[in-house]
Amino acid sequence: MDAQSLRTLRSTFAVVERRAEHAVAFFYSHLFWHNPAIRTLFPQDMAPQRDRLFAALTHLVTHLDDPGLPGYLGQLGRDHRKFLATPALYSAVGASLLAAFSHCAGAAWTVEAEKAWAEAYGFVADRMTAGADEAAAAGEPPWWDADVLRHERYGDDLTLLTLRPRRPYPYTAGQYVSVGTPHLPRVWRTYSLANAPRPDGTLDLHVSRVDGGLMSTVLTERLRVGETLRLSAPGGALTARTPPGKPRTYIAGGTGWAPVRALLEEAAEDEPRLEGRLFVVARTKEHLYGRADAERLAGLIPGLHVTYITAAPGRPRDQATDRLVQALRAALHWPAHDVYLAGPPALLTEVTEELTALGTDPDRVFHDRLPSAAPHALRPATRAERLLAPPPLHWHNPAAREP
Numbered sequence: 001m002d003a004q005s006l007r008t009l010r011s012t013f014a015v016v017e018r019r020a021e022h023a024v025a026f027f028y029s030h031l032f033w034h035n036p037a038i039r040t041l042f043p044q045d046m047a048p049q050r051d052r053l054f055a056a057l058t059h060l061v062t063h064l065d066d067p068g069l070p071g072y073l074g075q076l077g078r079d080h081r082k083f084l085a086t087p088a089l090y091s092a093v094g095a096s097l098l099a100a101f102s103h104c105a106g107a108a109w110t111v112e113a114e115k116a117w118a119e120a121y122g123f124v125a126d127r128m129t130a131g132a133d134e135a136a137a138a139g140e141p142p143w144w145d146a147d148v149l150r151h152e153r154y155g156d157d158l159t160l161l162t163l164r165p166r167r168p169y170p171y172t173a174g175q176y177v178s179v180g181t182p183h184l185p186r187v188w189r190t191y192s193l194a195n196a197p198r199p200d201g202t203l204d205l206h207v208s209r210v211d212g213g214l215m216s217t218v219l220t221e222r223l224r225v226g227e228t229l230r231l232s233a234p235g236g237a238l239t240a241r242t243p244p245g246k247p248r249t250y251i252a253g254g255t256g257w258a259p260v261r262a263l264l265e266e267a268a269e270d271e272p273r274l275e276g277r278l279f280v281v282a283r284t285k286e287h288l289y290g291r292a293d294a295e296r297l298a299g300l301i302p303g304l305h306v307t308y309i310t311a312a313p314g315r316p317r318d319q320a321t322d323r324l325v326q327a328l329r330a331a332l333h334w335p336a337h338d339v340y341l342a343g344p345p346a347l348l349t350e351v352t353e354e355l356t357a358l359g360t361d362p363d364r365v366f367h368d369r370l371p372s373a374a375p376h377a378l379r380p381a382t383r384a385e386r387l388l389a390p391p392p393l394h395w396h397n398p399a400a401r402e403p
């Protein structure tokens with residue numbers, strides 16, 4: 001896409017963004033009015049969906065010149081096979097998107113703008129369809145059914161699940177998966193896989209119950225051993241990439257422990273002599289559910305130095321992050337370290353900023369931004385928030401872990 005078209009896309013988007021609520025309402029009304037059958041592909045509660053449209057568009061508009069975008073879109077298309085997304089669905093979404101933009105952009109909707117958006121959407125749809133076709137050609141199913149083998153609760157908020165997919169489920173330690181359950185038709189939420197691939201194919205998920213959260217409440221309170229969950233193709237880029245011999249730091253906040261645990265399990269197998277440090281952060285001592293596992297892994301990786309951090313009793317959970325920042329400041333040699341980071345978005349933002357100030361190369365701080373677990377607003381509150389939390393293209397990917 002040429003520079004002029006990029007400018008046009010961004011300037012029209014800036015206009016439409018100011019009327020985001022109206023644009024979203026127009027988009028879905030147009031889509032469902034012209035394609036009534038499509039409504040059944042979306043969850044009953046459309047409110048979280050509305051956020052995702054603009055989160056997705058923001059991601060697109062801010063990443064159009066990113067060389068990683070085609071690969072990302074291919075992966076997204078692969079993931080969208082779980083919705084049984086067809087070429088007809090992609091065209092219908094494109095037509096309604098352009099209709100919503102032409103309705104809301106006012107004088108900014110010029111012939112050039114229409115051309116630029118049609119081209120951009122065509123590119124997105126083509127890359128996603130190609131990703132889906134490649135996965136289908138490789139014999140990959142649209143989703144994997146997985147039986148629940150273990151359902152273990154820790155207090156009111158935390159549940160550890162062990163699943164056995166009925167077909168081999170290939171993934172890399174550190175990746176995440178979208179999970180669906182018959183209790184909540186067409187609703188999907190992302191969870192990190194909490195173990196490195198095992199010979200018996202079983203896998204663990206750590207679920208933190210979000211107040212008012214649909215999926216996390218069902219997985220915590222209603223799911224039983226013997227039930228079946230659906231898993232989408234794995235995704236995410238929090239995978240090991242540190243050259244042998246280079247020191248590294250792992251930082252896990254809350255259930256962000258899940259992908260870090262998987263990475264450490266893999267490292268214990270592949271590179272047990274690594275030099276590194278691990279910070280495990282939790283809102284209270286009772287929430288430090290990963291401690292026994294962390295000790296076990298540190299036993300297998302003698303060069304791993306572990307620090308546990310919690311908030312003081314009765315203090316808010318983010319006090320633990322203040323304490324973490326103090327501990328990070330006290331640690332040395334940041335420019336030499338690769339950093340693997342997982343946890344709530346606010347923790348990721350704060351820690352990334354701090355690490356940059358401490359001299360870590362920002363390109364060597366690895367994390368995925370799972371969609372926020374916070375209750376949704378119609379759209380995220382600030383521009384910075386939207387830019388910092390670009391989830392997958394959610395307007396047809398209800399894969400977010402939102403209530």
Ligand SMILES: NC(=O)C1=CN([C@@H]2O[C@H](COP(=O)(O)OP(=O)(O)OC[C@H]3O[C@@H](n4cnc5c(N)ncnc54)[C@H](O)[C@@H]3O)[C@@H](O)[C@H]2O)C=CC1
Pocket residue numbers: 176191192208209238253254255256257258259281282283284287311317318319320321322341342343344345346347350367368369370371372373374401
């Ligand atoms: N791959 C990843 O990055 C993963 C991310 N997550 C995310 O981690 C979160 C897990 O939730 P819980 O286990 O309930 O964690 P939590 O809410 O108990 O928080 C854990 C720690 O994160 C920090 N934190 C939380 N809110 C903060 C805030 N507003 N400002 C600064 N620091 C804050 C605090 O240090 C807190 O002790 C979810 O948002 C989930 O989406 C979960 C698994 C994997």
